[in-house]
Amino acid sequence: MAAADSPSAALRRRDLCSRGIRLAGKMRSDVIDLLDTYVERQGLDASASVVTVEGVPVAAVERWDEQTGTQRLLENLTAYRAFRVLLAQMLEEHREQLGDADTGLGRALAAVLLQVSAFAYHLEELLRLESRGPPSEEGTAPPPVPHLGLFERKLRGLGVLRELAQWAVRSARDLRQLTKPSPGSSSAPSWAESP
Amino acid sequence: QNLKCVTHNLRKMACTWDVSSRRRHGQSDFCYTTNDLPPPVCFKTKEKRVEIPVPESSTTVTITTNSISGTAIATKQFEIHSADISFVPLTPRILSLTPDFSTSTLNLKWSDNGSAFPYGLDAFWQIQILRKEAKEKVTQVTYYSKMTHEDVILSWNWTSDMPLECTSHYVKIRCYINVTQFVGPKDWSDWSPVKEVPGKDTEPNGSGVFPQDTVVAVGSDVTFCCVHEEGQQIERMSYGSKVYPLIRLSSRSSAIRVLNASASDTSGTNVVCRLSEDEMDGTVLFVGYAPDVPQNLSCETSNFLIIKCTWKPGRPSGLYGKRGTNYSLFERISGKNVSCEVNEMNRERVCGFPVLADQKTYHFILGVSNPIGQTQSSLLVDLTQRVHPKTPEKLTVSGNSSTSVHLHWFINGSFAEIRLLCQIEISSGHSEQKMHNISMPGGKFSTYTAQLNTLHPYTKYQFRVRCSAADHFWRWSDWSRVEEHTTLEA
Amino acid sequence: DSHIQYERVGADVTMKCGSMDWDAAVTWTANGTDIDESHLNGSYLILKNVDLTRSGQYSCYEGSSWHLKYQTYLRVGTPPKEPVLMCRSNNYPKGFYCSWHLPTPTYIPNSFNISVIHGTKEMVCEKDIYPKNRCHIRYLQLFSTVKYKVTLTVTNALGKNSTTLTFDEVAIVKPDPPESVVAKPVPNNPRRLEVSWQNPSSWPDPESFPLKFFLRYRPLILDQWQHVELSDGTSHTITDAYAGKEYIIQVAAKDNDIGTWSDWSVAVHATPWTEEPKHLTTEAQITDTTSASTSSFMPPPTTKICDKGAVVGS
Numbered sequence: 001m002a003a004a005d006s007p008s009a010a011l012r013r014r015d016l017c018s019r020g021i022r023l024a025g026k027m028r029s030d031v032i033d034l035l036d037t038y039v040e041r042q043g044l045d046a047s048a049s050v051v052t053v054e055g056v057p058v059a060a061v062e063r064w065d066e067q068t069g070t071q072r073l074l075e076n077l078t079a080y081r082a083f084r085v086l087l088a089q090m091l092e093e094h095r096e097q098l099g100d101a102d103t104g105l106g107r108a109l110a111a112v113l114l115q116v117s118a119f120a121y122h123l124e125e126l127l128r129l130e131s132r133g134p135p136s137e138e139g140t141a142p143p144p145v146p147h148l149g150l151f152e153r154k155l156r157g158l159g160v161l162r163e164l165a166q167w168a169v170r171s172a173r174d175l176r177q178l179t180k181p182s183p184g185s186s187s188a189p190s191w192a193e194s195p
Numbered sequence: 196q197n198l199k200c201v202t203h204n205l206r207k208m209a210c211t212w213d214v215s216s217r218r219r220h221g222q223s224d225f226c227y228t229t230n231d232l233p234p235p236v237c238f239k240t241k242e243k244r245v246e247i248p249v250p251e252s253s254t255t256v257t258i259t260t261n262s263i264s265g266t267a268i269a270t271k272q273f274e275i276h277s278a279d280i281s282f283v284p285l286t287p288r289i290l291s292l293t294p295d296f297s298t299s300t301l302n303l304k305w306s307d308n309g310s311a312f313p314y315g316l317d318a319f320w321q322i323q324i325l326r327k328e329a330k331e332k333v334t335q336v337t338y339y340s341k342m343t344h345e346d347v348i349l350s351w352n353w354t355s356d357m358p359l360e361c362t363s364h365y366v367k368i369r370c371y372i373n374v375t376q377f378v379g380p381k382d383w384s385d386w387s388p389v390k391e392v393p394g395k396d397t398e399p400n401g402s403g404v405f406p407q408d409t410v411v412a413v414g415s416d417v418t419f420c421c422v423h424e425e426g427q428q429i430e431r432m433s434y435g436s437k438v439y440p441l442i443r444l445s446s447r448s449s450a451i452r453v454l455n456a457s458a459s460d461t462s463g464t465n466v467v468c469r470l471s472e473d474e475m476d477g478t479v480l481f482v483g484y485a486p487d488v489p490q491n492l493s494c495e496t497s498n499f500l501i502i503k504c505t506w507k508p509g510r511p512s513g514l515y516g517k518r519g520t521n522y523s524l525f526e527r528i529s530g531k532n533v534s535c536e537v538n539e540m541n542r543e544r545v546c547g548f549p550v551l552a553d554q555k556t557y558h559f560i561l562g563v564s565n566p567i568g569q570t571q572s573s574l575l576v577d578l579t580q581r582v583h584p585k586t587p588e589k590l591t592v593s594g595n596s597s598t599s600v601h602l603h604w605f606i607n608g609s610f611a612e613i614r615l616l617c618q619i620e621i622s623s624g625h626s627e628q629k630m631h632n633i634s635m636p637g638g639k640f641s642t643y644t645a646q647l648n649t650l651h652p653y654t655k656y657q658f659r660v661r662c663s664a665a666d667h668f669w670r671w672s673d674w675s676r677v678e679e680h681t682t683l684e685a
Numbered sequence: 686d687s688h689i690q691y692e693r694v695g696a697d698v699t700m701k702c703g704s705m706d707w708d709a710a711v712t713w714t715a716n717g718t719d720i721d722e723s724h725l726n727g728s729y730l731i732l733k734n735v736d737l738t739r740s741g742q743y744s745c746y747e748g749s750s751w752h753l754k755y756q757t758y759l760r761v762g763t764p765p766k767e768p769v770l771m772c773r774s775n776n777y778p779k780g781f782y783c784s785w786h787l788p789t790p791t792y793i794p795n796s797f798n799i800s801v802i803h804g805t806k807e808m809v810c811e812k813d814i815y816p817k818n819r820c821h822i823r824y825l826q827l828f829s830t831v832k833y834k835v836t837l838t839v840t841n842a843l844g845k846n847s848t849t850l851t852f853d854e855v856a857i858v859k860p861d862p863p864e865s866v867v868a869k870p871v872p873n874n875p876r877r878l879e880v881s882w883q884n885p886s887s888w889p890d891p892e893s894f895p896l897k898f899f900l901r902y903r904p905l906i907l908d909q910w911q912h913v914e915l916s917d918g919t920s921h922t923i924t925d926a927y928a929g930k931e932y933i934i935q936v937a938a939k940d941n942d943i944g945t946w947s948d949w950s951v952a953v954h955a956t957p958w959t960e961e962p963k964h965l966t967t968e969a970q971i972t973d974t975t976s977a978s979t980s981s982f983m984p985p986p987t988t989k990i991c992d993k994g995a996v997v998g999s
Binding site for chain 2: 041042043044045048049095096097098099100101102149150151152154
């Protein structure tokens with residue numbers, strides 16, 4: 001159970017949440033732009049449906065409205081830490097495959113990677129407001145890059161960016177849930193209970 | 196009746212015959228004379244087939260057919276001349292059939308069984324490549340060799356027009372030996388048993404699109420295939436944005452044929468196999484050019500430490516990243532080789548090579564290669580004739596006279612082995628510019644000085660300096676920064 | 686025996702008189718009226734190139750005894766064309782509904798079957814009592830990248846047809862238009878109009894799923910709309926209205942992050958506040974110089990325009 005909120009902690013959390021919502025919104029629009037560029041540069045079909053890609057955090061969730069605040073933050077943090085690794089792998093692969101040929105896509109990838117790292121840090125800040133704080137990353141070695149053909153890697157990249165775009169939407173919704181006053185209380189609840 | 200004799204090795208021959216009577220019969224008595232010299236050699240045989248030596252000219256054969264109880268039923272005599280004996284080589288034995296999937300090449304090895312034949316005979320080998328479930332003939336090739344009276348392992352390569360993974364390939368071989376001195380009819384051997392290289396469409400988890408992530412030259416014709424699970428249907432296969440007609444190879448594999456492929460984008464051209472239930476598989480094809488011969492290869496040194504070679508790449512290869520063009524600089528005299536870090540997007544290419552002690556002349560070979568091809572350009576230079584000094588730095592002007600000044604400047608580099616020619620540009624407000632050339636021994640990371648006289652008193656001057664090799668002019672350095680100085684009053 | 690017989694428009698129909706022989710003497714009636722001999726071939730009734738008017742009850746009587754030997758109800762119609770299917774979520778994230786119709790009538794009964802697949806899962810589409818051709822699906826998962834595949838199959842006695850839609854969860858999110866749009870002049874401000882509205886009542890959770898709005902307005906005398914996008918809040922003050930000119934105003938809504946814009950709300954009308962002309966008699970001064978009306982509530986000429994400018998459009 002989280003400690004009862006002092007007014008400054010509540011204010012700090014509300015501020016972090018609203019900044020997080022804006023960061024998620026910006027990240028989403030950048031990811032959507034990156035997706036368009038990626039689809040075009042990789043010669044893919046925008047309507048291609050990509051089977052769930054192994055190792056990529058899935059944004060889809062059941063009974064989303066029943067999650068507690070802590071659950072939301074932890075699931076978000078786990079996802080964005082994974083995306084940080086996945087995007088870094090994509091960037092490395094991009095440099096290996098295309099060298100200096102497509103710096104535009106490389107820069108866009110690097111920019112989104114930066115935002116994902118920033119958002120992960122933001123989530124850690126929010127979790128620090130809780131007594132438990134964010135889980136440490138030590139010992140969580142990044143999953144090895146699966147040996148795939150180039151086309152499968154292109155599809156995998158598409159899958160990563162699509163899931164990230166959905167996560168950005170989900171994160172904004174999650175953060176809005178955190179700032180929602182639960183019925184009958186003036187300030188936002190501590191997250192353990194808030195659905 | 197119908198006595199026929201066939202030899203496979205010119206020494207022994209197998210004779211076979213028929214028996215016309217419908218009565219049941221037992222063993223036969225077979226007698227033959229060797230080159231018509233008595234006595235005949237006789238033996239009993241149940242088979243209607245015997246193996247006897249090949250006669251030099253002819254041989255007489257007598258066959259007596261006996262009843263079950265052993266009483267003679269019929270006897271017949273045959274005269275076999277050399278011309279009646281057929282020569283059919285033994286069926287060749289395939290030693291190995293090895294696929295190289297990366298190049299879609301099959302390597303066939305077989306023994307020519309030459310030890311059984313005299314030296315120097317011409318041998319012809321017909322090799323058939325078959326494909327698909329129906330073992331359709333893809334090609335037939337005749338390979339020629341000469342017998343050496345020893346068993347030689349022959350080897351032959353065949354590059355398929357489609358990836359070997361697409362479907363099973365089969366090979367069979369037969370031979371014809373031109374025994375010139377053999378007077379009888381000569382014929383092809385039987386076909387060898389078929390040797391198979393199984394395709395991915397025979398493997399449980401063989402699905403995929405092939406070839407995987409390959410590189411071809413612009414204008415190539417390429418066959419792609421989609422291997423899928425049993426029961427799955429291919430809805431369509433596309434190359435880039437174009438859908439191609441399917442060529443069925445087997446129940447689990449279909450192909451498309453792309454002709455005259457044009458250059459692909461930086462990320463390659465996708466080949467997509469869309470299967471039922473929204474499943475999709477694919478590969479990427481990179482279509483580019485072999486590297487162009489580097490143009491305007493030029494090498495110079497600015498400091499006698501590093502030789503900088505530059506060149507114009509010519510037509511872009513269209514291939515990037517790890518498929519991009521690799522450059523290496525090989526110096527023939529020293530045998531030293533340097534690989535060059537090159538930015539594919541820069542119009543001009545640069546590569547550095549260390550100046551070697553006690554070596555004045557350099558024979559450079561710029562090697563250029565990419566997955567499609569390679570080329571090179573060479574250049575022989577005398578380094579002392581390719582000096583392009585760096586910009587003179589830290590120019591200072593001093594002087595406590597009304598008509599002369601001292602200039603000092605520094606040049607980064609080691610020019611001890613040559614003389615330098617420096618040019619000082621003198622300009623002052625109202626008079627036109629003057630150039631003053633001065634030659635001096637080169638130094639090692641030195642500061643150089645010059646004195647200018649016959650200046651006007653109490654006059655504000657702007658000075659700047661540039662240098663080059665004195666003996667073999669190659670290129671001026673850039674101008675130094677301008678330095679101002681006013682001469683004293685007279 | 687009596688039953689329903691379906692035939693396509695334009696078909697040639699042959700009816701036998703039950704078990705009667707070809708050469709038996711019979712009488713055929715259509716809806717009780719004797720049919721002309723020219724349509725008979727022996728005891729068979731031949732109807733060429735039937736059209737819709739041929740639908741009806743056909744009876745066959747034995748010649749002398751007038752005993753009813755055969756009766757059928759002929760329904761002339763067409764096989765169904767590819768149905769038009771539309772799916773939309775106006776109450777995200779609760780669920781979405783799909784509705785359908787046939788592009789052209791078939792004149793005979795049709796049955797509809799809808800299947801909703803999400804990845805590998807089949808979802809239940811609960812049919813609405815009214816309207817009949819609609820059903821709704823509850824989202825089991827949110828934020829999914831897996832596409833939904835909706836297949837509608839329509840069948841009737843003369844044929845079958847189907848259509849399939851594939852879409853992402855976010856693509857079909859389209860709120861209903863904003864409600865209770867109110868436009869008021871601002872006293873002493875001849876160039877201002879105050880517009881307010883409410884979230885569509887069908888939108889379940891505006892806090893977690895906030896809507897943004899698009900306001901368009903123009904004076905009736907011009908065709909060119911002016912637009913302003915508002916990322917939060919449900920009111921806006923127009924500050925550049927032409928003085929004294931009646932304005933038409935509409936609002937649309939969209940989820941802040943996903944989906945498409947709603948249709949435009951009902952249009953409301955308003956005229957900015959204007960200065961009282963000094964020389965007019967006292968009576969004139971009583972009349973309020975501001976008038977606001979809403980086109981959908983365009984009052985019939987006899988009714989007095991609501992005088993305090995606050996007009997509700999929903």
